[in-house]
Amino acid sequence: MKQLEKMYNLIKTKGLKLTPARKIMMEVFLNSGNKLLNASEIYDQVREKNSKTNFSTIYRNLELLVDHGIIEKLHLGVEAQYMLLDEDSCRHHMICTVCHKIEPLPYCPLKELENYIRDEHNFIPTQHRVEIYGYCKKCSEHKKDK
């Protein structure tokens, strides 16, 4: 439960009120098993614990949490997906195309690339995103079907 307390404190630190909806949303993220969640998955899971929470509350809080750097919003398809953004977080992920589990990649291959881009392409890099799609360990073991 220490993780959860930390999240609560983080929310307060940012000057946000610690409301029931927000508490439950943090639980949901911590229990997501590192999967990307879309708004309605989050909504459904929050409703299991507090059946009166409204969809607009979910959306408003997601936006707020993104703005405060607590979660990250990814637009991989028609609907946005969200994930917890931990301290040492980076923008490099391994995303399983089967189970949608997302794992951070603790290594940035782009240092040299950015120098090359700056020097050879007259483009000033400020941000980058690397996404590696494929099969995570579990899914590659079970993929007798594909």
Next chain:
Amino acid sequence: MKQLEKMYNLIKTKGLKLTPARKIMMEVFLNSGNKLLNASEIYDQVREKNSKTNFSTIYRNLELLVDHGIIEKLHLGVEAQYMLLDEDSCRHHMICTVCHKIEPLPYCPLKELENYIRDEHNFIPTQHRVEIYGYCKKCSEHKKDK
């Protein structure tokens, strides 16, 4: 005009009919100056040349062109964006956050990274996407405001 003819042939090669809407859409892409275009930008530009083209035609053709590997669809924000996919195309882009011009990156930094991922993370990479955000040449020259 050679470029455009090539596009026309490509469409026919794929077994698609060469309709006015499709012709104009190819023109729009070729004249986009390598910018990402969203559906309504494409719609507006097509309407300039053929005022009766319907939005659903645009969407249907965009989907078809994506399916046939003629254009690429990127979900960077709420609305999808599209770009021409040329022969030697890769999934590595430099995207200007000011003017939204997109330039392909003729170098893949991920060969080694994929080996590392496979060996150290038990993850089998099948696809990847690299996006470098920043200022393109033009915009970095003019950015007195930022």
Next chain:
DNA sequence: ATTGCAAATGCAAATCATTTGCATTACTTG
């Protein structure tokens, strides 16, 4: 503890991008 108030919420309706059903039209192949 109680109060005051800005922040957060619920609700319903609006918005915006995208999709779809269906009747009509128009490319292309023979």
Next chain:
DNA sequence: CAAGTAATGCAAATGATTTGCATTTGCAAT
């Protein structure tokens, strides 16, 4: 040139996300 299928126009549906407004609530100051 005709036939058949693919493509289109139109209007309405869908689905995700946002917003206005009245009500409630967390929490800092009393």
